[in-house]
Structure formats: structure tokens, C-alpha cells
Amino acid sequence: MIVTTTNTIEGHPITAYKGIVVGEAIMGANIVRDFFASVTDVIGGRSGAYESKLKDARDEAMRELEERAATLGANAVVGIDLDYEVIGDSMLMVSVSGTAVTIT
Numbered sequence: 001m002i003v004t005t006t007n008t009i010e011g012h013p014i015t016a017y018k019g020i021v022v023g024e025a026i027m028g029a030n031i032v033r034d035f036f037a038s039v040t041d042v043i044g045g046r047s048g049a050y051e052s053k054l055k056d057a058r059d060e061a062m063r064e065l066e067e068r069a070a071t072l073g074a075n076a077v078v079g080i081d082l083d084y085e086v087i088g089d090s091m092l093m094v095s096v097s098g099t100a101v102t103i104t
Contacts, residue, residue, distance in 0.1 A: 001066050002076040002103070009076060009103055018072040018100035023065030025057040026093045057094040058082070065096050074100035 002009055061082075069077045080098040087093050 001069065001074075003062065003066060003080055003098070004076075004078055005080045007079050009078065012076070012103040014076075014078070014101045014103055016102040018069070018074045018102065020097060021065050021068040021072065021074075021077060021100045022095065022097045023061040023063065023068065024093065024095045025060035025064070026087065026091055027053050027057040027060075028091050053092055054084070054094070057092050058096075061094040061096045065098065069098075069100035072100045074102055076101050076103045 002012070008014070065077060065080075077098040077100050080096060083095045083097075085093040085095070
């Protein structure tokens with residue numbers, strides 16, 4: 001399945017619009033990761049623990065989006081939009097939406 005942030009896919013005309021699809025993932029980070037992430041933030045550098053958790057959430061949301069598009073009979077999703085939110089003190093939410101389409 002082709003998934004893109006653009007509204008068209010060069011060389012592949014859209015033959016049918018199947019509807020808007022959404023994938024969401026909410027992941028919690030545990031207290032040990034929170035502690036080490038705060039230490040990293042204080043001394044500088046990147047928080048590998050949070051980056052890994054964010055990647056997991058993004059991958060899960062994208063997988064869900066593609067599954068929902070396939071259920072509608074789509075073979076591509078265009079106009080993808082990724083949104084990130086922090087819920088509470090240690091919950092990460094990734095929401096991805098787009099338009100499920102059929103292309104040739």
C-alpha cells in the first residue's frame with residue numbers, strides 16, 4: 001500500500017475515493033524511562049527511550065491506518081497528517097489520518 005503526505009501519487013491516477021481513515025496509538029512510558037529521560041534532558045542530548053517509544057506509537061498508528069484503508073478496498077492513502085500529543089505526565093499519543101483511495 002502506498003501511503004503519502006501528498007494529495008496525488010505521480011504516475012498513478014486516483015480512480016476512487018474510499019473515505020477518511022484514521023489510526024491512533026497511545027503508549028505509556030514507565031517510570032524508569034521517565035527518570036533517565038529527565039536526566040538526559042538536564043545534561044543535554046537526546047532521549048533514546050522516548051524516541052523509541054514515539055517510533056513504536058507512530059508505527060502502530062500507521063499500521064492501523066493501512067489496515068482500515070485495506071478494509072475499505074483502498075490500495076493507497078493520500079494526504080497523510082501525523083499529530084503528536086502528550087497525555088498526562090507520561091502518555092504519548094500519535095494520530096494519523098488520510099484519505100483512502102484506489103489508484104491504478
